[in-house]
Amino acid sequence: MDERGWWRRGVVYQIYPRSFQDTNGDGIGDLPGIERRLDYVADLGVDAIWISPFYPSPMADFGYDVADYCGVDPIFGTLQDFDRLLGAAHARGLKVIVDFVPNHTSEAHPWFVESRASRESAKRDWYVWRDPAPDGGPPNNWLSVFGGGAWEFDPATGQYFLHSYLKQQPDLNWRNPEVEAAVFEALRFWLDRGVDGFRMDVLWMLVKDEQFRDNPPNPDWRPGMLPHLRFHPAFSTDRPETMAIVRRMRALLDSYPGERVLIGEIYLPIRRLVAYYGEAGDGCHMPFNFKLIQAVWEPREIDALVRRYEGALPDGAWPNWVMANHDNPRIAAKVGPEAARAAAVLLLTLRGTPTLYYGDELGMENVPIPPERVVDPWEKNEPGQGLGRDPERTPMPWNDGRNAGFTEGEPWLPLGPEELNVAAQARDPDSMLNLYRRLLKLRRAEPALHSGAWVPLGVHGEVLTYAREAADGRRLTVAINFADRPGEARLDGEIVLCTDRAREGERVSGTLRLKANEAVIVR
Ligand code: GLC
Ligand code: CA
Numbered sequence: 195m196d197e198r199g200w201w202r203r204g205v206v207y208q209i210y211p212r213s214f215q216d217t218n219g220d221g222i223g224d225l226p227g228i229e230r231r232l233d234y235v236a237d238l239g240v241d242a243i244w245i246s247p248f249y250p251s252p253m254a255d256f257g258y259d260v261a262d263y264c265g266v267d268p269i270f271g272t273l274q275d276f277d278r279l280l281g282a283a284h285a286r287g288l289k290v291i292v293d294f295v296p297n298h299t300s301e302a303h304p305w306f307v308e309s310r311a312s313r314e315s316a317k318r319d320w321y322v323w324r325d326p327a328p329d330g331g332p333p334n335n336w337l338s339v340f341g342g343g344a345w346e347f348d349p350a351t352g353q354y355f356l357h358s359y360l361k362q363q364p365d366l367n368w369r370n371p372e373v374e375a376a377v378f379e380a381l382r383f384w385l386d387r388g389v390d391g392f393r394m395d396v397l398w399m400l401v402k403d404e405q406f407r408d409n410p411p412n413p414d415w416r417p418g419m420l421p422h423l424r425f426h427p428a429f430s431t432d433r434p435e436t437m438a439i440v441r442r443m444r445a446l447l448d449s450y451p452g453e454r455v456l457i458g459e460i461y462l463p464i465r466r467l468v469a470y471y472g473e474a475g476d477g478c479h480m481p482f483n484f485k486l487i488q489a490v491w492e493p494r495e496i497d498a499l500v501r502r503y504e505g506a507l508p509d510g511a512w513p514n515w516v517m518a519n520h521d522n523p524r525i526a527a528k529v530g531p532e533a534a535r536a537a538a539v540l541l542l543t544l545r546g547t548p549t550l551y552y553g554d555e556l557g558m559e560n561v562p563i564p565p566e567r568v569v570d571p572w573e574k575n576e577p578g579q580g581l582g583r584d585p586e587r588t589p590m591p592w593n594d595g596r597n598a599g600f601t602e603g604e605p606w607l608p609l610g611p612e613e614l615n616v617a618a619q620a621r622d623p624d625s626m627l628n629l630y631r632r633l634l635k636l637r638r639a640e641p642a643l644h645s646g647a648w649v650p651l652g653v654h655g656e657v658l659t660y661a662r663e664a665a666d667g668r669r670l671t672v673a674i675n676f677a678d679r680p681g682e683a684r685l686d687g688e689i690v691l692c693t694d695r696a697r698e699g700e701r702v703s704g705t706l707r708l709k710a711n712e713a714v715i716v717r
Pocket of ligand 1: 258395396
């Protein structure tokens with residue numbers, strides 16, 4: 195594969211390391227476990243893995259509270275395990291993207307321990323400390339994503355510190371150049387080891403309003419929406435100064451050989467999201483596009499959304515699509531198990547780099563978590579509102595043996611239904627797993643799919659159609675029936691892929707009858 199283009203043509207596969215494969219019986223997945231399963235990942239037909247955080251951490255937010263940017267938590271293994279995993283991935287032609295958490299550290303990070311020690315500490319200004327409001331309360335009305343206020347009072351020094359997430363996750367002060375220098379040194383640590391890129395956690399929140407103004411009420415907020423969005427986070431997120439930092443991150447990556455990719459976790463409306471590509475293409479390679487996660491599974495809405503996103507992309511910007519991750523419901527939970535196959539076809543045939551979430555290739559569903567097994571701090575802080583993320587983080591089921599082959603011990607989260615596992619699906623040519631394998635193989639083989647233009651052909655009834663067209667004019671047409679009843683598309687050619695494998699090879703002339711929730715790719 196052309197080195198300069200790997201992330202454009204490629205498919206990213208997200209691994210939540212706690213849940214992929216345990217190798218030492220503690221019930222928690224680890225880096226040697228990922229290494230053990232690399233053949234599976236390579237055979238699936240993806241090009242890169244993104245591994246959620248494995249750094250030393252008190253695990254208040256399961257690793258998104260980092261206590262040392264340059265190490266591996268003993269739960270996950272050792273730095274040597276990481277190097278071995280990286281080498282083994284590269285040997286299979288797989289790129290490795292690591293998750294990096296620049297917005298905040300753990301309260302246990304030595305930087306914060308020092309910052310908190312006194313107002314005179316040399317690292318005091320590495321975090322966001324403010325005096326109490328005149329009434330002794332928090333400095334402003336900013337809210338934590340995980341519930342409650344975003345300020346925690348520190349009685350020993352009489353000031354509040356900012357935490358956009360848990361109070362165990364104090365926000366770094368990116369207005370202080372020493373912070374940038376220290377974080378960039380940590381990025382170099384991983385780049386020097388040979389990682390192929392970073393997925394930057396909450397990249398749009400790095401910089402805060404210099405005057406710490408109150409966020410205005412959000413007139414669009416309705417019950418059921420994320421509680422902290424009652425206020426529009428105008429002053430606590432997406433500040434204009436952020437882009438300069440993103441550009442410097444990108445320049446750092448570009449100074450390394452090969453194409454090291456910068457992916458940003460960014461939840462913003464399309465207009466603001468695409469700004470993170472940078473005006474001269476000097477920002478993120480991929481500001482994560484979560485619009486499919488937020489969209490209703492409805493053909494007109496999806497069609498309009500793809501048009502809007504495609505239309506908003508700056509010149510030269512390469513699109514990307516995500517339908518699920520460790521913070522959001524699984525695809526089968528979002529669209530329903532009947533439509534999950536059609537959703538796979540959509541995700542893997544739109545123009546742009548798709549990111550898959552481990553287990554979605556099996557049609558894993560959100561696993562119900564009994565109250566006594568809830569571990570996600572968000573669910574604990576704001577229970578019963580459907581905010582908890584444990585259901586989409588459950589262990590990967592490998593076979594029908596004990597604990598689905600995930601662990602010899604007690605799995606940290608409950609497993610899903612026994613019959614759903616890799617071994618069973620590998621044996622069944624009609625399985626979801628084999629659909630994903632066929633899709634990924636076709637996508638890799640067809641320039642129209644991995645690099646071609648996206649040509650909208652509209653929605654007829656409940657059937658969405660579009661074509662993908664390669665530079666040489668070769669075209670594949672995709673038709674997806676979003677309905678629970680049959681539908682029709684006007685098409686000519688041969689079915690090269692279908693959610694129902696039996697139809698592959700079928701000739702179509704004029705009208706194609708689609709079964710409920712069926713999707714096809716026609717040449
Ligand atoms: C990101 C992560 C999420 C984490 C949060 C705080 O949104 O994806 O899992 O809880 O940042 O780091
Ligand atoms: Ca383990």
